[in-house]
Amino acid sequence: MTLEILTSDTLLPLKHGFFTRKGGASSGVFSGLNCGAGSSDQSEIVQINRARVAEAMxxxxxxxxxxxxxxDVITVSGHGDGGEKADALVTNTPGLTLSVLTADCQPVLFADAQAGVIGAAHAGWRGTLDGVLEATIEAMEALGAQRTQIAATIGPSISQRAYEVGPEFLDDFLAAEPANARFFANGEGDRYQFDLPAYGLHRLRSAGVGTATWTGHCTYCDPDRFFSYRRSTHVGEADYGRLISAIRL
Structure with a gap:
């Protein structure tokens, strides 16, 4: 099966892609393009999947x-870099491909094509609240990017209708900024529905990037195309696949 690769016009002409689960070699709950070495999928199969992504890129x-x-963000200068504990990467070295894994969290790809600087971030609710998006922008600036020239696109993520949270979750966001209440809708009982992509877009735009967009795809709501940690938990599956997003300078 052919790989399915979602792209964003705002990141062109740079090679990039938000890969769906289609076109992979994994089976069972990982059926498709599982690129997570941290999953319990067969490591050899994960490597096959990742090789297919590398070829496509x-x-x-x-x-x-x-x-x-x-x-935390790391700056990459060669193929031997990577692997550190962090949640974002940036580079200004031509030929390198940065990637992040997600399964409901936001994969965010960044590019200042004019300056020749790219970035990739894994932005769940905690990382976004703690500033991973702003930290990525600052790391890109250190390499010569200008934030008003940076395009940032959020890929497939869990949407508000599928993201139920408790009152303590809301409290964390209100403690950081009372205006964050606008990213929550009332749910059943004491539950709320959190809009993670809208919050991510808000943080990006408030940081002053030139363009910030979301592809509009919900990972939870489309099991044929996307892996979802929360959906896997709700149906009682033992593990879940990881989607990959990548950008190449």
């Missing part, structure tokens, strides 16, 4: 990090 290899839901 026209690269020797995919550079990533050991994601920990932080605001």
């Amino acid at each position: 026209g690269t020797e290899g995919l550079i990533g990090v050991h994601q920990i839901h932080s605001a």
Whole structure:
């Protein structure tokens, strides 16, 4: 099966893609393009999937990090870099491909094509609240990017209608900024529905990037195309696949 790759006009002409689960070699709950080495899927199969992504990106290899839901960013200068505990990467070295893994959290790809600087971030609710998006922008600026020239696109993420949270979750956001209440809708009982992509867009736009967009795809609501941690938990599956998003300079 052919790989399905979602792209954003705002990131062109740079090679990039938000890969769906289609076109992979995994089976069972991982059926499709599971690129998560941290899953319980067969490591050889995961490597096959990642090799297919690398081929599609026209690269020797995919550079990533050991994601920990932080605001930490690493600067990459060669193929031997990567693997550190962090949640975002930036580079101004031509030929390198940065990647992040997600399964409901926001994959965010950044590009200042004019300056020749790119970035990729894994932005769950905790990382976004703690500033991983702003930290990525600052790291890109350190490499010569200008934030008013940076285009940022949020890929497939869990949408508000599928993201039920408790009152303590809301409290964390209100403690950070009372105006964050606008990203929550009332749910059943004491529950709320959190709009993670809208919050991500708000943080990006408030940081002053030139363009910030979301592809509009919900990971939870489309099981044929996307892996979802929350959906897997709700149906009682033992594990879940990881989607990959990548950008190449």
